[in-house]
Amino acid sequence: MQSTPIFKMTVIATAAISNNRFLGMLTGAHCAANAKAQGVANFDAAAGEAVAVTVLGTEKVESGAAVNAGVAVKSDATGRAIAQAGAGEITGYAVTPATAAGQLIEVLLAAP
Numbered sequence: 001m002q003s004t005p006i007f008k009m010t011v012i013a014t015a016a017i018s019n020n021r022f023l024g025m026l027t028g029a030h031c032a033a034n035a036k037a038q039g040v041a042n043f044d045a046a047a048g049e050a051v052a053v054t055v056l057g058t059e060k061v062e063s064g065a066a067v068n069a070g071v072a073v074k075s076d077a078t079g080r081a082i083a084q085a086g087a088g089e090i091t092g093y094a095v096t097p098a099t100a101a102g103q104l105i106e107v108l109l110a111a112p
Contacts, residue, residue, distance in 0.1 A: 003058055013051055025037065059107060
């Protein structure tokens with residue numbers, strides 16, 4: 001598994017941020033369930049710290065459940081990737097699978 005970032009932005013964290021999780025669009029915090037994501041945090045950060053966010057390309061994202069390769073993914077309530085079902089913003093497409101929550105998968109990020 002790899003990551004191929006094409007475009008990154010710097011965000012000031014408004015809350016504690018965990019590496020490899022989706023961040024909400026211009027929120028500085030983990031993405032809410034079904035919300036639009038700005039990108040994926042590149043490292044842990046405390047509130048008030050700057051964090052690099054991959055916005056375009058592929059990035060490693062922590063899974064929130066089992067995810068099959070090739071499916072559209074969205075954010076759960078803690079910024080982890082879950083399979084898109086029903087309502088919610090598509091944040092990307094799983095390149096690699098996860099068999100359970102807590103595993104890293106490669107995600108092709110959808111443009112915000």
